[in-house]
């Protein structure tokens with residue numbers, strides 16, 4: 399369209415529009431979206447160039463400004479020296495050996511969910527797996543990284559985050575002013591933001607009242623001192639980072655799990671193979687960190703699920719100075735769109751791209767593929783800090799729950815991917831819980 403360009407199409411159907419454009423026009427596709435111009439990248443080399451090789455020439459795009467209205471200027475949204483400082487403060491909490499020590503808390507949370515499913519399984523009543531996984535991953539972040547609970551905000555946080563996610567997700571593609579008009583919708587957004595803020599302040603106040611020596615992520619954030627000034631993080635900045643971790647840690651991991659349950663319910667072959675692997679390796683006991691090395695198929699299932707339904711379905715950068723991409727000039731100020739949803743289903747990179755085939759992630763097949771054909775956690779310096787944490791949590795959760803339950807999508811339910819900030823199931827994920835067997839250990 400003359401002035402709006404691709405804006406109306408993207409507003410209507412972001413993932414479909416990007417996917418079709420990549421299929422029809424090739425590796426580097428010019429996009430005009432209202433006043434912004436940029437390229438959609440589907441070539442793994444070009445993606446590596448932007449995210450890794452020439453990452454210094456790129457900042458997160460202005461679309462992240464919308465995210466800043468909730469997350470502030472924190473680890474996910476900040477740039478340059480400030481970002482690096484925050485990343486260095488948080489990084490030790492995500493070292494492999496520290497994460498391995500969190501396995502027990504992760505399986506404990508999964509066992510708790512298993513207990514919650516006992517009654518619906520007996521009654522044949524569906525559970526909303528989307529809600530269940532949000533609850534589970536939130537409790538893991540709170541227990542392992544932030545060491546607290548949400549007090550009076552616990553019951554309102556899921557709904558608040560859906561409202562925020564929808565408001566920001568939809569406003570990515572709006573003209574700016576429209577999403578701050580004092581409409582009922584905007585007021586709902588403000589109320590939801592207040593719930594998130596209350597929850598985060600509760601977590602911080604709790605810790606201040608009861609300082610512990612757990613040395614978890616929250617205590618690292620609270621005790622960090624600026625090398626030059628010796629000052630600690632301001633209250634505002636602390637709130638920003640705790641909000642970032644609470645949301646980034648809960649939402650995406652939960653969606654990875656929900657989409658995996660959905661895919662398993664649609665494919666008896668994969669489900670049976672997974673059940674067999676888990677039953678043989680674990681023999682009915684709770685999984686431990688060391689079991690993960692023997693649960694190779696489980697890892698492939700998780701990888702394949704995030705290929706088809708990448709929770710972070712798209713992200714973008716803005717060029718700080720002119721650059722060249724696959725033979726095209728990318729002028730300063732233009733955007734580069736990286737859309738894992740389209741990339742992960744591109745027929746030039748994947749055989750039968752829409753099919754659920756975990757065997758694609760056999761090590762020898764991964765070795766044949768371009769590393770940047772599969773980027774559910776992003777790549778380069780801004781790669782997800784929580785990737786190992788998230789992978790371990792998804793695997794331990796599935797290993798615990800698959801032993802006991804088999805989930806079936808509620809007959810007649812329409813599953814519709816909803817690309818907001820994250821890729822959610824638009825109408826939830828109601829599933830019938832069938833009990834496979836009682837496990838003495840859980």
Ligand code: HEM
Pocket residue numbers: 458473474475485539543642643646647648650651654708709710713714773774775776777779780781782783784785787788789
């Ligand atoms: C399956 C689960 C997850 C997925 C798919 C995911 C995906 C991503 C992606 C794609 C990015 C990069 C965004 C960009 O380049 O613009 C990112 C960054 C980030 N993620 Fe995750 N994430 C997951 C889990 C987690 C967890 C568990 C945490 C924390 C506990 C976390 C915290 C963060 C943070 C703080 C950043 C910003 C890092 C930086 O810029 O230095 N994520 N994530």
